[in-house]
Amino acid sequence: MKKNFILSDINNLKGVGPQLTKYLKKKKIEKIKDIILSLPYSETDRSKIYKLKDLQVGKIQTVKVLVKKLNFPRIRNLPNKISCEDETGKIEIVYFNSREGYLRKLFLLNKFVIISGKVSYYNNKYQITNPDYVTSLENQEYVVKNIPKYNLTKGINEKKYRNISEQVIGNLPKIVDWLDEKFIKDNKLLNWNECIKKLHNSKEGQNNQSKSFRRIVFDELCANFLTLSENRKRIRINKSPKKFTNKNSELIKKSLPFKLTNDQETVINEINQDLLSDRRMFRIIQGDVGSGKTIVSILSILNVIKSGYQCALMSPTEILAKQHYTLIKKIFKNENFDIEFLTGKTEYKSRNVILTNLISGKIKLLIGTHALFQKKINFQKLGLVIIDEQHKFGVKQRSELAKKGGNECDVLLMSATPIPRTMMMSIYGDMDISKITEKPSKRKKIITLSKPEKKISELWPFIKKQLLNNNQVFWVCPLIEDSAFLDYSSAKEKFKIIDKIFPNKVGLIHGGLKNEEKDKILKSFLQKKISILVTTTVIEVGIDFPNANLIVIENANKFGLAQLHQLRGRVGRGEKQGTCILLFKDGLSKNAIKRIKVLKNSNDGFFIAEEDLKLRGFGDLIGFQQSGVKSFRFADPVIHEDLFKLAEKYVQNLRGYMDQNKYSFLLKLFDRAEIINTSEL
Numbered sequence: 001m002k003k004n005f006i007l008s009d010i011n012n013l014k015g016v017g018p019q020l021t022k023y024l025k026k027k028k029i030e031k032i033k034d035i036i037l038s039l040p041y042s043e044t045d046r047s048k049i050y051k052l053k054d055l056q057v058g059k060i061q062t063v064k065v066l067v068k069k070l071n072f073p074r075i076r077n078l079p080n081k082i083s084c085e086d087e088t089g090k091i092e093i094v095y096f097n098s099r100e101g102y103l104r105k106l107f108l109l110n111k112f113v114i115i116s117g118k119v120s121y122y123n124n125k126y127q128i129t130n131p132d133y134v135t136s137l138e139n140q141e142y143v144v145k146n147i148p149k150y151n152l153t154k155g156i157n158e159k160k161y162r163n164i165s166e167q168v169i170g171n172l173p174k175i176v177d178w179l180d181e182k183f184i185k186d187n188k189l190l191n192w193n194e195c196i197k198k199l200h201n202s203k204e205g206q207n208n209q210s211k212s213f214r215r216i217v218f219d220e221l222c223a224n225f226l227t228l229s230e231n232r233k234r235i236r237i238n239k240s241p242k243k244f245t246n247k248n249s250e251l252i253k254k255s256l257p258f259k260l261t262n263d264q265e266t267v268i269n270e271i272n273q274d275l276l277s278d279r280r281m282f283r284i285i286q287g288d289v290g291s292g293k294t295i296v297s298i299l300s301i302l303n304v305i306k307s308g309y310q311c312a313l314m315s316p317t318e319i320l321a322k323q324h325y326t327l328i329k330k331i332f333k334n335e336n337f338d339i340e341f342l343t344g345k346t347e348y349k350s351r352n353v354i355l356t357n358l359i360s361g362k363i364k365l366l367i368g369t370h371a372l373f374q375k376k377i378n379f380q381k382l383g384l385v386i387i388d389e390q391h392k393f394g395v396k397q398r399s400e401l402a403k404k405g406g407n408e409c410d411v412l413l414m415s416a417t418p419i420p421r422t423m424m425m426s427i428y429g430d431m432d433i434s435k436i437t438e439k440p441s442k443r444k445k446i447i448t449l450s451k452p453e454k455k456i457s458e459l460w461p462f463i464k465k466q467l468l469n470n471n472q473v474f475w476v477c478p479l480i481e482d483s484a485f486l487d488y489s490s491a492k493e494k495f496k497i498i499d500k501i502f503p504n505k506v507g508l509i510h511g512g513l514k515n516e517e518k519d520k521i522l523k524s525f526l527q528k529k530i531s532i533l534v535t536t537t538v539i540e541v542g543i544d545f546p547n548a549n550l551i552v553i554e555n556a557n558k559f560g561l562a563q564l565h566q567l568r569g570r571v572g573r574g575e576k577q578g579t580c581i582l583l584f585k586d587g588l589s590k591n592a593i594k595r596i597k598v599l600k601n602s603n604d605g606f607f608i609a610e611e612d613l614k615l616r617g618f619g620d621l622i623g624f625q626q627s628g629v630k631s632f633r634f635a636d637p638v639i640h641e642d643l644f645k646l647a648e649k650y651v652q653n654l655r656g657y658m659d660q661n662k663y664s665f666l667l668k669l670f671d672r673a674e675i676i677n678t679s680e681l
């Protein structure tokens, strides 16, 4: 068998016709390599030959018996029966829908046969109906052993699948391993061929800590990291350096009501270096909620505009885009360049004006939602794209985005979702990472409390006090309206209740509202015309209300840790003490209790992300599932943390030089090649 054969379609195997191809496809087995990657989940033990007197009903067992009599009834629908025996008893082998000629060849009178199948008991006799295997003594090794058990589907039985998988696993090509012997030995891994055989033919495939399992995990991680590293190479191409001095940003800094933190200054420097360099920037700022990423991005926008380019700033929601627009207009009030706002809802006429002024270069900064990336939107000289809160962007989208701006366009992403250290390379391996861990100095730690839902009435006096002190409150519910199926509270119902207690002070906002309505309500909250905002998670991302310092979250156990931390980050952004109250129903799980503890004890998003990973597993890691980064088939950042580090080091040591001959098979094995989309691979 050749390497390329493994990468070809499954129907190239002997015995795999259109019908079987269809069934295998249901199990996501489309290429021959998928057989290699589909590990057995257990084994069927056919290794012991039982005496008939020792048989156990309901189990799959193997017997060696003498064929005594074949019985083929001439009446339709009656089964064919073969009577057999050993020195301890008798057994009947029963066949439905079988052909006489076939059975006569299989069962020779007065000869011994090996039979393996599920034992039953009927009419005082042991029976095996439609046995899995019948074979002569000479061929018994094929049957009398432990046989790997795969996750099969209708239309494929064990024997059929074995025929396919053994063709592949038994004939693996002798490939030159991409890992050298010393590396394999030093890190207690296995060579590739041996690893694959063991994964299929021993219990190692079922043990995610076994040597061979760890080897395939390592391969999967390498494939992933190499892809990102290649992607990075393709993005970090040459560009002309932007030209600006610090003069302009210093003026803006002076006009701010606060001093930047050290982390903010460091990140601004990192970005400036990128802008001034002759390589395209592809950087993400990872900063906890409220760490002050926005101002950092605003200063880079200024620098890029000053060097004669246009900028685009994209936000995931309209509310957030509008907030940026308002803030930036204010900060740039003394600058005389055009700033425009564009969303999918911008009216046709004004949209056309914007399009014209973009292409002529009159507009220097365009702020908006996904609409910024519509086909028709063309810039005269786009120099920087900034995407806010876009941890949910996948690798593929990121590289497409980078293409959009053309070769001169730098790209800056911002995310308020800290990623656990182990996952950093898997998710952002194609980018440079800037971290803001420090919070603005005057910011106080948010106090987090938990309360059973039935004591909700104890909150009213507390809220009353807040309102008297001129503070504002967010009240978060998981649902927009009551649901017949889910026992969660809804924003609409809660609004009615709270509105009765605090008349004329409560607003309601949720994703079901029209944007104009949303804007109106947010405005009245911002202008303190209302004091309590009942909401769904629409407020989760990015919005800044410095005067809000209490957030109540209902059915808090419905949310993940990272998401709760995000929500909590909506308050305590000003200088006043922020409080977060988590409401729960009774009977919390142990896990839920642990999660509350984590939140109560920490305000550090990076720490919380690590804990979230441990408690919920990486399948739930916020943003990861949606990120489009292919989720791992074998690797688990909790169980295989050391291998994540090892693979990271391994790929870093290649220093961006990937020997395609060596690694292309690996990348194709794990379906990574199409992401980087090279013709050579």
Ligand code: ADP
Residues within 6 Å of the ligand: 258, 259, 260, 261, 264, 287, 288, 289, 290, 291, 292, 293, 294, 295, 416, 440, 441, 442, 542, 544, 546, 573
């Ligand atoms: P995020 O990183 O979550 O996007 P923002 O950029 O929205 O956070 O900043 C949160 C709040 O903190 C804003 O009101 C902003 O004006 C303020 N802020 C930013 N940097 C500082 C700083 N160095 N000192 C004090 N307040 C700051």
Ligand code: MG
Residues within 6 Å of the ligand: 293, 294, 388, 416, 542
């Ligand atoms: Mg933000």
